[in-house]
Amino acid sequence: MIEDKNQSRTSLSDLGEFGLIEHLTKNFTIKQSSTIKGVGDDAAILNFKSKHIVVTTDLLVENVHFDLSYMPLKHLGYKAIMVNLSDVYAMNATATQVTVSIALSNRFPLEAIEELYAGIETASQIYNVDIVGGDTTSSTKGLIISVTAIGEIDSNDIVYRNGAKPNDLLVVTGDLGAAYMGLQVLEREKEVFKVNPNNQPDLDAYTYIIERQLKPEARKDIVKLLKDLNVKPTSMIDISDGLSSEIIHICKQSNVGVELYENKIPLDPQVISTCEEFNIDSTTIALNGGEDYELLMTISQEDFPKIKGNPNLTVIGYMTEKEKGMHLVTRGETLIPLIAKGWNALNDQE
Amino acid sequence: MIEDKNQSRTSLSDLGEFGLIEHLTKNFTIKQSSTIKGVGDDAAILNFKSKHIVVTTDLLVENVHFDLSYMPLKHLGYKAIMVNLSDVYAMNATATQVTVSIALSNRFPLEAIEELYAGIETASQIYNVDIVGGDTTSSTKGLIISVTAIGEIDSNDIVYRNGAKPNDLLVVTGDLGAAYMGLQVLEREKEVFKVNPNNQPDLDAYTYIIERQLKPEARKDIVKLLKDLNVKPTSMIDISDGLSSEIIHICKQSNVGVELYENKIPLDPQVISTCEEFNIDSTTIALNGGEDYELLMTISQEDFPKIKGNPNLTVIGYMTEKEKGMHLVTRGETLIPLIAKGWNALNDQE
Structure with missing residues (x-):
């Protein structure tokens, strides 16, 4: 019998989907007062009171948007958040929450996904946004990350793309x-x-x-x-x-x-x-x-x-x-x- | 020279990403008063006034969640919306907006994506939700659909998973x-x-x-x-x-x-x-x-x-x-x- 020398690899199917989500989300903290309920129910509940809400989403696909041969997973997680927050800031808004969905093939061990989530969590800490939901599933090939970012803004502060005037x-x-x-x-x-x-x-x-x-x-x-x-x-x-x-x-x-x-x-x-x-x-x-x-x-x-x-x-x-x-x-x-x-x-x- | 008999296939690369998004989103209408700005900027702008907000997201991957050999694309688009709205209703809330991101390989002609979007649009009409954003990109293999659904609810009406009591x-x-x-x-x-x-x-x-x-x-x-x-x-x-x-x-x-x-x-x-x-x-x-x-x-x-x-x-x-x-x-x-x-x-x- 051949022994598995790579003891640090935990198979994702050992954990199961619910186990994986629980494992990955157990350390998530709530930082925003607008987050009433984060992960753990059918949906997140948010309360922005009189503020307007900003919503944007982006999809990152392995070998289209990133190449894991030189992109460390931790950086990839961080970048996936940045790409979306950037769109929130482009409205002149404050980013407050994100949802993160990932699909991945069984070639990734748990430790790889932990790396990815470490980057996502670091970004959420530094940029002060709550991770309030997501979906974790399998793919037939490669890694796919879908992030939706949510932000808040006073209606007077919103900056669209369509307000430029001659001489600006x-x-x-x-x-x-x-x-x-x-x-x-x-x-x-x-x-x-x-x-x-x-x-x-x-x-x-x-x-x-x-x-x-x-x-x-x-x-x-x-x-x-x-x-x-x-x-x-x-x-x-x-x-x-x-x-x-x-x-x-x-x-x-x-x-x-x-x-x-x-x-x-x-x-x-x-x-x-x-x-x-x-x-x-x-x-x-x-x-x-x-x-x-x-x-x-x-x-x-x-x-x-x-x-x-x-x-x-x-x-x-x-x-x-x-x-x-x-x-x-x-x-x-x-x-x-x-x-x-x-x-x-x-x-x-x- | 071999003639292309399949005249109804339009290559996605002919349109380009911006062209595709414009083509797919040009008929989207705004039905919800909470939608201030839908597609067309860095992010959507929403205003729910005193209501709480519900956010949920799901990722559907070809050959994991659906098989195109018997799933018509129009139905798939419809189902992708249903899967997410179902989570909003499970909070006892009203669904109001969705974002839809898709990644697809070049094996799909434009007509296939139009079918997919026809299903998405039909669902959004019947369920009275606005499509306010998304991302369209390529995949190296297969079709991936990521939907985020947003809803509104009076805080008194929210139903979580954790309120069941003995004898209920x-x-x-x-x-x-x-x-x-x-x-x-x-x-x-x-x-x-x-x-x-x-x-x-x-x-x-x-x-x-x-x-x-x-x-x-x-x-x-x-x-x-x-x-x-x-x-x-x-x-x-x-x-x-x-x-x-x-x-x-x-x-x-x-x-x-x-x-x-x-x-x-x-x-x-x-x-x-x-x-x-x-x-x-x-x-x-x-x-x-x-x-x-x-x-x-x-x-x-x-x-x-x-x-x-x-x-x-x-x-x-x-x-x-x-x-x-x-x-x-x-x-x-x-x-x-x-x-x-x-x-x-x-x-x-x-």
Whole structure:
């Protein structure tokens, strides 16, 4: 008889579905006063009193949205929450609850799912959201994570995508393109590893961009900053598909045009150096890279003094009349029409 | 060159993700006054004023929860909504909104997804819920549907699983075991079809049980009925995993025992005859079959006159002190301990 040497692997079928859910949720704590009842009944009960409620949902599929050969499960759990909270913050709201559903094949032992949930729990602690429900089931192939995030907001504070006006400033948080370049480095190392599994990669030059890919942070701090600065954007969206695609969403929904200045787009030095190494144009990456989870907003010109010089906010262009179209103004002062290449999940697979 | 004769297939990649979402959501209408903003922004905005909010979510995975070889996509879309609304009704609440995320491989043409959405939309019309968000992405294999349902309720009306008291009556809606037996018939016909694809099955004797499997209805009517009868159950749960498993949930969460009478369990004649045909014990099916989406509740004895004789509600037992345990009282008056075999998704696959 062959002995199982891998003693730390607990089979999911040993626990059963109810056992698994109980095991995974037993440490969940309630932090929000709006959570009346979390996990453990047919549904969660929430009470937001006079506040409006924000609801958003995203689905992450193995080998479409993430690759477990370089994505640690703990990071994946964390990122699954970030992706959704980012949408809540893009409404200028406070995230309060999430539900998390996972489907997984029997190739995952309990310990792997504990890792995933550890990341989910860490995110919920840091971002102060309650995990109030979910579903755990099997898949015939791979891991699928579905998160729904809920938030609260005073109706006066809501910022939609459709409020941009001509002459408003186009403002972005943080820097762009890093998550995409981090992914390129990880993909390259995966190929190197396939050829020579003993190769020890030196990734010191890429720590920032790899972290941006593996452990992005949603910009909760920006919602607070805008409140502190007494600035209410005229429109806002989060950057998940790429700057270009998100600007076009705002323009179309707000019926305005835009002039985006290439030389204003914030790039981290690691993005620039890695782009040079990979021989890719860094502007193309910033425009189309995706997964940055920064916030893109338009603000009225009169609010400019309030944000001027703030290191978190960069003015990258301004909105125009719709008839003027949507353009990138290059370093050579040429106008190029903006196109949404974005990150098109439906074209990404074979 | 081989011509594509199948002119009605539109590739999903022709449309792209944004195109697909726009195409699928363009006909969605808003029916609920609590829906301030539906699809089209980073998140939906809802306003429930003084009401409490109910949130529940479920994930359906191809070849785990459904088999497209006999499940029409329109029915699948409908059923995905029912599964979630059932949880909202189990809190005694009114369902108001859903979000629907789907991941699908490129083997599905646009027309297939339109079918799926047609079922989702039909359900949302009939059950008066708004579709306020979702995510559409690709999968490497099969179809995955994630639905989050939201409802509203006055805080006084909420019914949890943990309120059952000794001497309360155990009451179930509708009849049990039909969905499971419908599945058995469909599985058998699939095997027959594999052997002889020209065989025309005669399913007339199974119409009710097949419909229970393919097109279940959530018991929205019961929430209204209970209100009309002025009955507030002391506990309630929906029957998705099987009667036995749900009774045990109520007992454990309410700290009570139960005596369930075998001869009181409501069975449709088609269930009885099909069980005989398959040589399965019908009580076992009712206890463990699952997917019935009926409501199981406990009500105070003093409410009995209000429900007496109502064809929608069957008293099947009563709650006891916890120490007396959880038992099935058989037709032969023998006490058998209740065991949750349920429908364990995690053991169901290879």
